[in-house]
Amino acid sequence: MIDFFSMLFLLAGALFFLAGTVGLLRFPDLYTRLHALTKADNVGLGLMITGLALQAESLSVAGKLVLIWGLVLLAGASVAYLIARGALLRGVLPWKR
Amino acid sequence: MGDLLTDAHWGVLLILLPLFGGLCSFLWPSAVKFIGLATVSAVALSVVGLGDQLLATGVYHHAVGGWGAPLGIDLYADGLSLFMLMVTALVGLGVSIYALDYFDQDEARRFWPLWLLLLGGLNALFLSADIFNLYVTLEIVGLAGVGLASLSGGGAALDGAMRYLMATLLGSLCYLLGVALLYHSAGTVDIPLLAERLESTPPVWAALGLICAGLALKTALFPLHFWLPKAHASASAPVSALLSALVVKASFYIFLRLWLEIFSVRTEGVDDLLGALGMAAIIWGSLQALQQTRLKLMIAYSTVSQVGYLFLVFPLAAIGTFSAWSAVAYLVLSHALAKSAMFLVAGNLMHFGGHDRIADLDRAVQRLPITVGAFALAGVSIMGLPPSGGFIGKWLLLNEALNQGRWDLVFVMMIGGVLAAAYIFKVLGFAFTQAPVTHEPKGVPAVMEWSALLLAVAAIVVGFLASPLMLILGIGETVELMGAGQ
Amino acid sequence: MNWHAWIPLFVVVSSLLPGLIIFGLPEERVGWRTLLNLTGAVIKLLLVSWMIWGVYQGDHFETRLALLPDLDLVLRAGPLSLFFVALSTILWLVTTVYAIGYLEGSPNRSRFFGFFSLCVTATVGVALAGNLITFLLFYELLTLATYPLIVHRGTDTARRAGQTYLRYTIFGGALILLGTVWLYQLTGTLEFTPRGFLSQIDPQHYPALKIIFALLIAGLGVKAALFPLHGWLPQAMVAPAPVSALLHAVAVVKAGAFGIVRVIYDVFGVEFSADLGVTTPLAWIAAFTIIYGSLRALFQDDLKRRLAFSTVSQVSYIALGVAIAGPIATIGGVVHLVHQGLMKITLFFCAGNLAETLGIHKVSEMNGVGRRMPWTMAAFTIGALGMIGAPPVAGFISKWYLGVGALEAGQDWVLLVLMGSSLLNCAYFLPILYSAWFKPTPKSWPEEHHFGRQETAWALLLPPLITALMALAAGLLTGLPFSPLEWAKIIAEREFYQP
Amino acid sequence: MNSPMIYALLGITLFSVGLYGLIVREHLLRKILALNIMGSGIFLMLVALGKRSAGELPDPVPHAMVITGIVVAVSATALALTLMLKLVEASGSAVLHDAPKDRS
């Protein structure tokens, strides 16, 4: 049962990563790529962590996994903001149709 | 008391003292000169202590951490190591005294910590019996060398330092790859154990090639010498002296040590290749030195050619004897003393006239007689004229070459000597004449003049100390065994 | 303590130490410098006299210091070495006096006298060397010590002359080094032994020995100015006069010639060299050099250059005498070592006096100089006559023994050489004497200096007079027990007759 | 061929690629990158071959060596980068120019 949920979460996570990567490659400009990347990665990683945490031997391992997710969320969000801000300041214009 | 002295761990002290001194001099920049000189003197005394110990008890062996090879690292000192430590202490002491007056306060604060750590690295290198540990010491020596080379900060010095850094890192990496191959071939990095376990297999051959190439690059063996002239010529004088006299010899020592203990029986053809490169280095380096118009570049190219002499020993050692090895040790010693003296002289002349153009030395003989005298004496040793350390080394090497009928080596050595005389006397000749444009000379501190002279005189005096020095070299019989065991 | 084991070393040190101290003396301490120089010279003279007396009685003087585990530095006093040591010691004393006068007031005298002493140290070392490696050591030291003297004036010409000198001598030194190592490798010893140490050697090494002989002689021939290795000598004339005097009469040229004698007598042995067939080519080269040098001298207007080519010619008498390989010729050759020294140094002193006092550098400027400087020119005349070989000056003795020796050894052609050379000597010396004494004095000299009532300074005048008298005495008093001729006979006896 | 050997071969290939870059590329920053890649290759080989042991655990000694090596590498890199910056400041170029005379 647990194995099944694990697999489910992991596959879902992988799907998000895939989508994020496709976005990274296909989206037209920096801001949209950033959007795809961070959003997908954050959710994807969260799903994966959940899937892995289900398999964890002890609560502390699961805790560590969640901690990692928290750190990545924090770092990802901040860095995405910093990159976008830097780009704006350097005069990179958002894409328009 | 006597027991205390012979039982003391002089070898370990030789490593810890300069490292500790380096840290202290970093921590208390205002006292660098005092800390530096005290440390270097203490190191010199410890070398004497170690020498005394070795003469009494034979080789020194210390298993770090009490583990012993192959798990732990062994320190090991025999005659050859002691000899190198002695060279280092002698040159180090001379250059240190010189540096007292050479650097201003700011430069001194940067120089001394680097130099003391370099000294620690060199000592550790000469005492190590572990090829991975040798890698780490090589890196200490290399990085400290680069730091020192860039000390004076001008564009040329930075350029030289950069070349040096690239070469030394590449050399280290090649060496490390060789070490990795050896470790996985024999399951140990301890030199004596490697000597027992290694067989002539492809990985060992590959390791030999890589280690030789890496060390040859660091030793600036022709044609891998391209980095040396600029790096050595553009550094400040005491640094050039240390680099040319000691740092180049450190990698050569590893070369020699590994050859003696590990590779000697497994090499055919490699020794001849090294000999051929040595010969090319002698000729090429001398010719280049002859063409230089700047003194420091000339001295640097002279190092390239003198390094060539060191490599002549490999073809001779295949069926060689003790005298071939002592010849090379002697050349190392006398070249270290003479070359450091020469670079210090160049420093004096630059300080004096603000340049080092050979043609404009402008009656330096009259104005700086001690300095020019030092150059001349050092030159005698470099040319290999009697009586000097260089002569003894050359005599032994010539003798061995003739014994084995290696006329090619004999001729190259003769030509090299004549060429060396040509470039050295070119300098001396211009030191007598008046330059077309005279300039207001600056006085040179006496300490700087005398320390250069002392090193040069030492290069001559060792020409009379062959018997005791060979006694020292014979400790542990590594050298003798290798000579006889072919 | 066994003094005999240290005297040879003391002899060397007696000029080395003053030299080193003089380097440290400030320029203006003239008194101290003179004192040191003269004290050293006198002590050396005393020590050498002691050794001569001792060796005459059969004592053994030898200093031995370990250089390498199986190779020693040896200083040994034998008849041949003492012969040369005595010459250099006496002439050093005289030349020092002369140099003090000559260089008065000129710059860098401490350096000059320092190297001057080193130069003599090296010469004495060359003389006393008891084996080939010691010889080589001092021989190279001589090269190094003379270089600063040659470039002493610091002009561009001087520097170039110095470069030329080094080009020749360093090359020569390398040849000797090669020959020495090779010899050592073949025999395992380098010890000078009367009649050589090679006669027992395996004949398969003969070709190698011939090459070694050629290497050694070529290397020595550079300093001895054997044709075609003489090129440096005339150029080296830019040096101050005392240096030229010392270079030609005692130090450099003689060290080369002495080395040739050593190699033939004490390394190869006369008989063995003759058996090897290497002496005849040497004799030919020497003979050619004699004629060639004289011919070149004939066409020099510069006085010192003329004397230089004369040296090229005269020194080869020594090599010739030795190469003829007979006892009497040996006496002639060896004794010429001293005779030529006495005569040539006189000539150079006189040339220096002319230059210093009157600014005369050329033969063509010497008209009537005999009346302005009679004493100097008298000494010059004695020297010149000696060179020609006119009795009773010393040169006659040398040529006589050479000629008789050549006849005895069946090498009659040498006589022709001697005669030709003497004629040439006449041709380049007699016109000088003629114009100096008999041509009218010009109104003014190129650059005249006055020294009170004498024709020139005492320190400049006395040395040539003394050496000229000695040259005369060596020719007249040949029968006295310590005369050069007697001593040369002892050497020849040792080489040819002793068991 | 087992997977450690594949990684060991990757190691030497990285070493060679780095060496190639070091020789061919002229910009100093690239040379520094090249040295780092060479180092990684050596480390990889060292550790990968340590997995040949018969026991369960890989040989820990190469691991320790590699950690040492990584620290050495970062030290050297930092020094090289600073030196490069200073050199560019002084000479205006991030390429080492060889005077033809000094070429060998």
Next chain:
Amino acid sequence: MEALDFALGLFDILLVFLVLSLAWLVMSSEDLFRAIVLFVAFGLLMALVWVRLEAPDIALAEAAIGAGLTGALMMAALDRLSSVKPIQKVAASAQRKQLSLSSKVLPLIALVLIVLGLGYALLSLPEIADGLTPNVKENMAQSGVKNPVTAVLLNFRGYDTLLEMVVLLLALLSVWSLGGERKLSPRSTNPILGSLCRVLVPVLILVSCYLLWVGADAPGGAFQAGSVLGAAGVLLLLSGWHVEQKYLLWPLRFILILGSGVFIIMAAVLLLIQGGLLTYPVAQAGWMILLLESAATLSIGATLAALFLGGVPKSRVDQ
């Protein structure tokens, strides 16, 4: 099980391919910025490789130092490089020069030859070799720690580590000697960076302590902990951390030499007591190693951050 092996094999091959192509791209890409980004990616993939090779200690070190700090150093250098001079032009002219056949093709041939030669050498090594595994296992009980890598680093080959600390210090000394004084950057006006710092730095310090502590028994140790600490330092420097000048003199220097200093003193003391360089008494080995590691962690962290700064730090005078 077999399926897993196959999948892992496939994964290995994919990873090898990726690492290799990244390395090639790092070397061949024309844009330096791109090359550095690729190099960081290369480092991260290398960390993965280390995990595959069951070398978690190295994986941690590689991720923190190899990819993280080295990347940061290079980025910072590139940034300063472009502020010094328009380097693109220089690079472009350099490119044009190298299009010649011999300068590019010959090294390529040499490369292939080296790979073939070394590959042959590797393949002729014995299939199974224990190396020093048995020796380590045998002596683990006396080492004072339970993580074999830590045992080798701090005990069996502790002397190497001592010298390695010296190497690190040397690099810093050289950088300081070269770089001259460098002012700490001004406080960032960016609110997010500041808050990120405030959250992340304590976490990093915590992680560092954890790594240090756990190193005795499990993957981790002074180097990993130190590099995490160094990362925290870099973050602080970027966000414009203010340090008063008085702390930048003696106290900073003290922290910088603490690691090597404690190592040397420990070595000397043990030499006196035990008669051997770094010969720990078995009973005390554990805490001694921890002491050494703690000091080393502080030094490594401080040194790495200082290396990032690239010169002798000097307090800015903004207040």
